[in-house]
Amino acid sequence: MGELRDGERAPAVAVIVAAAGSGERLGASLPKALVPLGGRPMVTLSLVTAASCDAVDLIVVAAPPSHVSAIRGSVEAAALHTPTEVVGGGASRQDSVRLALEVVPSDFGIVVCHDAARPFASRDLFERVIGAVDGPDGADGAVPVIRPPDTVKQLDGDAVGRTIPRESLGLAQTPQAFRAGRLREAHASAARDGIEATDDAMLLEVAGMAVVAVPGEAANVKITTQEDLERAERIAEGAP
Ligand code: CTP
Ligand code: MG
Numbered sequence: 397m398g399e400l401r402d403g404e405r406a407p408a409v410a411v412i413v414a415a416a417g418s419g420e421r422l423g424a425s426l427p428k429a430l431v432p433l434g435g436r437p438m439v440t441l442s443l444v445t446a447a448s449c450d451a452v453d454l455i456v457v458a459a460p461p462s463h464v465s466a467i468r469g470s471v472e473a474a475a476l477h478t479p480t481e482v483v484g485g486g487a488s489r490q491d492s493v494r495l496a497l498e499v500v501p502s503d504f505g506i507v508v509c510h511d512a513a514r515p516f517a518s519r520d521l522f523e524r525v526i527g528a529v530d531g532p533d534g535a536d537g538a539v540p541v542i543r544p545p546d547t548v549k550q551l552d553g554d555a556v557g558r559t560i561p562r563e564s565l566g567l568a569q570t571p572q573a574f575r576a577g578r579l580r581e582a583h584a585s586a587a588r589d590g591i592e593a594t595d596d597a598m599l600l601e602v603a604g605m606a607v608v609a610v611p612g613e614a615a616n617v618k619i620t621t622q623e624d625l626e627r628a629e630r631i632a633e634g635a636p
Contacts, residue, residue, distance in 0.1 A: 407504070407506050408503065408505055409453055410508070411507075411508045412457075412500070413442050413457045414570075416461070422620065427462075429513075430463060431625065434632030439512040440473070443476060445519050446510065446522060449522045451523065453478070454500065456480075457512075458483055459483070483498075490592060490593060493583070497579065497583060506526060506574065507574050507579050510572075511618065515632075516616055516631065517570065518613060525610055529574060536575050536600055537572060537596070537597050538607070539569070539572045539608070539609055539610070540568070544565050544566075546562075548560045548562050566609050567612070568612075572596055
């Protein structure tokens with residue numbers, strides 16, 4: 397968090413962990429957030445990291461509606477020192493975040509949205525995105541990005557159209573931090589206008605709000621398939 401002037405209080409920060417997906421592409425017998433990784437449910441890794449940030453005052457987990465009590469069990473087993481609530485999620489990621497946002501008290505200044513499917517995001521990364529929206533000069537939203545190292549082609553089926561200048565590209569990750577009021581406005585107008593987005597920053601972008609990129613982390617991979625999970629298991633065990 398930035399330096400505080402006399403009489404200025406740090407804004408309260410909530411972290412929403414989107415964990416309500418079914419993990420269809422992973423194809424496990426459990427929802428993805430509950431699949432074991434390094435001996436603990438995948439969601440627990442994100443919970444422990446979020447709770448390790450001094451700035452974070454509240455965590456809200458969006459759970460698969462059929463597995464709310466199982467996710468509550470994971471939260472209890474993690475013995476976090478940060479207050480943590482579990483709510484039933486919705487049919488889409490966007491709905492899950494919106495439902496979690498409803499239990500964040502209205503006086504919270506910053507909300508961070510993070511996917512349980514990215515269990516290796518570091519505490520540093522949480523602090524970096526929070527820092528980018530904190531204070532009078534903070535942005536409305538902050539997104540970690542990886543700049544693609546490869547040459548990127550626009551494709552039409554198998555036909556290569558053109559090469560896209562990669563300096564203008566960033567691959568978005570979570571955690572993403574937002575001024576709470578702006579995130580609420582962006583979700584409300586998206587719900588009103590029927591806009592569907594794959595991340596929260598996109599909802600602010602289409603509303604013309606100021607979103608900044610901060611450096612992401614190569615290790616902050618998203619787990620989608622069995623192959624991703626096997627690689628993640630090796631990382632969690634500390635193997636190369
Ligand atoms: N998510 C959510 N609510 C939903 C769908 C997704 O909270 N209705 C969350 C997931 O739990 C995940 C994140 O959004 O942490 C990113 O979604 P994704 O990786 O697509 O996970 P799943 O939707 O579970 O996987 P799949 O698309 O393969 O079913
Ligand atoms: Mg999905």
